[in-house]
Amino acid sequence: MVKSAPPPIASRKPSKVEGIKENSNFLREPVATQILEDTTHFSEDAIQILKFHGSYQQDNRDNRVKGQEKDYQFMLRTKNPGGLVPPQLYLALDKLADEYGNHTLRATTRQGFQLHGILKKNLKAAIASIIQNLGSTLGACGDINRNVMAPPVPLKNRADYQYAWEYAQNIADLLSPQTGAYYEIWLDGEKAISAEESPEVKAARERNGNGTIVHDTEEPLYGTHYMPRKFKVSVTVPGDNSIDLYSQDLTLVVITDEQDNLQGFNIFAGGGLGRTHNKEETFARVADPIGYVAKDDVYDAVKAIVATQRDYGDRSDRRHARLKYLINDWGVDKFRAKVEEYFGKPLAPFQPLPEFKYEDFLGWHEQGDGNLFLGISIDNGRVKDEGTFQLKTALREIVEQFNLPIRLTPHQNLIFYEIAPAQKSAIQEILDRCGIVTDPGKIEPLERYAMACPALPTCGLAITESERAIPGILARIRTLLDKVGLQNEHFVVRMTGCPNGCARPYMAELGFVGSAPESYQVWLGGSPDQTRLAQPYVEKLPDKDIESFLEPIFVFFKQSRKPQESFGDFCDRLGFDAIREFVAQYQPEPVTLTVEPEEPTLATKSRKARYRVSLHDDLYNKVKTTATSQGRSMTELVKEALDAYFQHLT
Structure with missing residues (x-):
């Protein structure tokens, strides 16, 4: 035997977890006993077995109060082979997100959905509803x-x-x-x-x-x-x-x-x-x-x-x-x-x-039998309603009206299929009304190909931000690319809040891996098609230094790339020694800041005087950030700083 x-x-x-599994009576205990107890959370042993049932116990760190119990809540993950979500299951999940969760769904990088914010007292009802509506969470987590x-x-x-x-x-x-x-x-x-x-x-x-x-x-x-x-x-x-x-x-x-x-x-x-x-x-x-x-x-x-x-x-x-x-x-x-x-x-x-x-299969396509499918981009997989962007409402309306099956994608997006051509205009009208872009050509390419894990505040393993940070970081990268003359360039960016790699950053052309609060390990050199492993380039990059770190690398890429060569292929071909050598010798072009006098002088009454002051990038960025945070102009801030400096000299 x-x-x-x-x-x-x-x-x-054997590790402690091996003993917990052995003594669980095939995944029954201590979950079966503790789910009946009027408590907010499970024991450490039960947490290990609960994972096999598709749930992680979490603590919302945004809500921590010193001296009080942790804000215990549960994440539920569905198991959907090939990403299949029947319409009945989708509507059940949408309802559960509002009834027991945090009013959002999250498409995962393994083609399932996650529900966040469920309390222990509602966990059994939530899982039962998923099972009764053609879904499962069994084996979505665990060994x-x-x-x-x-x-x-x-x-x-x-x-x-x-x-x-x-x-x-x-x-x-x-x-x-x-x-x-x-x-x-x-x-x-x-x-x-x-x-x-x-x-x-x-x-x-x-x-x-x-x-x-x-x-x-x-x-x-x-x-x-x-x-x-x-x-x-x-x-x-x-x-x-x-x-x-x-x-x-x-x-x-x-x-x-x-x-x-x-x-x-x-x-x-x-x-x-x-x-x-x-x-x-x-x-x-x-x-x-x-x-x-x-x-x-x-x-x-x-x-x-x-x-x-x-x-x-x-x-x-x-x-x-x-x-x-x-x-x-x-x-x-x-x-x-x-x-x-x-x-x-x-x-x-x-x-x-x-x-x-x-x-990624985004946009409208024929599926080969006369019907259509539609790939919809979901930023970091988060299905939510926010302002004029009403993705959760749009998806629910489409499923309710047309009873369409869904395939979740490994890139945290969603595909509706079995769409009759006659239904296309009505579906498009719902998406347009809810502010959802369906033309992939109108999606910022850096955002289209990026992925991030949930990280803070709920993931217990997160060292720093990921999902909440990546939109701003992608915008900063786009601004930097425009600045150095790479306006049409894009590449695969992936970010995780810890080294476990749930958003697969180690296969990206540019990967950010949380290494300390507001700091990331940076990986370079993966391929655009995720067929080559990236390599770690720097161990700890503070968030505030991303521009000054990336600028010389982007400039080197612009100057030394082969025709049509991708950023990841470039980093892999040149190697880190060559990149580091260029970075060490790089001198950024000074940024020119225009300063105007308060009142025109006799010498300048016939023209408006403009004086130019050159600043290096790091100082320019500090001035810009400070001015923005204070709601003032950069010119005003520079004048004030110079006045204070000269008063100090005298």
């Missing part, structure tokens, strides 16, 4: 397979995209926990109505496959300890990197023949981005090509990879527990050999693939 955890390593005892991603674009005339959707759903079913705890706790034991599972998936889950199954347990694939850490899977098609395939633990790439018949899947494994500052043993890593598997064997191959990580992943050091570390420590050949032991035969050679490209 195969154990659900590897044999203990001498002198290395388990997370939401299975797939390209969101609904191209009905592309068989490979349809296969990607089908197998994303099937693999999500295959790797779903089998414990009854979820329905016992949140629905009092009632089983929800859900789509029927594929018979192939059910049979694959029960096949032993040379040790992939843990016998005599509620969890035949996971056992009593589940996975060492989270496990992330995606399914895509050749050339489509809308799902950031290199950042996943496991990616399957659909392979078809010339008649569009499914043949099998290429396998990538070992990607992952989470890391810890000042811990060199933790690092971001891109996935490796592992091999190819025929379609009839794909579920057994997936089980073999999961079982390898389950049995050999590090359960003593949670910072070293992801699959990427196992493959990095073992090497691809040893990992493949171990997978083949569980699989029962060799994997076939990796099939040739075209270059992968990133697309």
